[in-house]
Amino acid sequence: MITRLVWGPSSPKGRIDKVLADELPGVTRATVQRWIEEGRVRIDGRPCRARDRVDVGSVIEVEPGPPPPSRAEPDASVELNVLHEDPHLLVIEKQAGLVVHPGRGHMSGTLVNGLLARPGFSQAPADPRDPAGALRPGIVHRIDKDTSGVLVVAKSAEAREGLKAQLSEHTVERVYRALTVGVPVAGTIETLHGRDPSSRLRFTSRVLRGRRAVTHVAPLEVLAAGRAALVECRLETGRTHQIRVHLSERAGTPILADALYGGKRGAPEVVAIGEELGRHALHAAVLGFTHPVTGQSLRFETPLPSDMQAALENLRRLG
Secondary structure, eight states, X not given: OOEEEEOOTTSOOSBHHHHHHHHSTTOOHHHHHHHHHTTOEEETTEEOOTTOBOOTTOEEEEXXXXXXXXXXXXXXXXXXXXXXXXSSEEEEEEOTTOOSSOBTTBSSSSHHXXXXXXXXXXXXXXXXXXXXXXGSTTBOSOOOTTOEEEEEEESSHHHHHHHHHHHHTTOSEEEEEEEEESOOOSEEEEEEEEEOTTOSSOEESOOSSOEEEEEEEEEEEEEXXXXXXXXXXXXXXXXXXXXXXXXXXXXXXXXXXXXXXXXXXXXXXXXXHHHHHOSOOEEEEEEEEEOTTTOOEEEEEOOOOHHHHHHHHHHHHHO
16 A cells, blocks of 8 residues: 655655654664665655655655565574463563564574574464564564563464554553663653654654653662662553663663663763673563453563672662
8 A cells, every 4th residue: 555645844854765764653764765776665756766855845655565585594592581372472581682583783593583493483473564574473562682571472463463452552561670870750751752863773752753652760779879770660652762762861860881872871880880781771570461362361570680680789789
């Protein structure tokens, strides 16, 4: 189905590949560039180049193309800590450092590669409405490479659609625990959320147009005499990097060792503990949802992994 967009005065300015990636939910810039190369994107009826800019009044037509063939290969060497499995879904505790699905720079050794080596995933379901679905079969939500914690994966189309509906309706319980530089104020952070125009890797809440993002923040323990904290974050929405952005930009307390959103902010002794940890201190501790097929209420909770627990103890000693 062709998507038709009329560019108005308030529409974002810039290259066609970038602005379309911002405007089309779930579509990456690389996907837009592939569609442009295939002649599927037109400005005022004419095929365009990725670097072409969009003017006010322009009419953009986008005809999504089929996803590229999956290059994900089964890899039984990928270790998976399985918390629950049934014919329809799998719940795992992802270790920090494990990439969820293949992508640029990570075409092997990912969670998806490990899943494809398991019974029940040999013909893993891919969503035909997801342009990159062939590379992330069964993945309905993600956590960052360096974030640890609970993740659910669909093994059937029925489970996939049911889980996606619950995520869209914000009925999934998702609780994260983090170590922060400084102590955030308890409360709810609600902002718009979008790509940072100055960095292809970052997202930001400092946008005039974007998607709604809501995080409920509660400090659990003040550490290092107020120089750090153990914090609980409950997600109402699940935007990319949402907690990291909100804690850094809105609370003023970036996650410990978050190089992308915090840098080396904080007291030297706190920064040193973060450097020893070696990854941002964020853990997806709780995941609760209704089984999309059986209707059973499921809830999984995991403690801080050993590396974050060690950092927590070191911060306690500073206090």
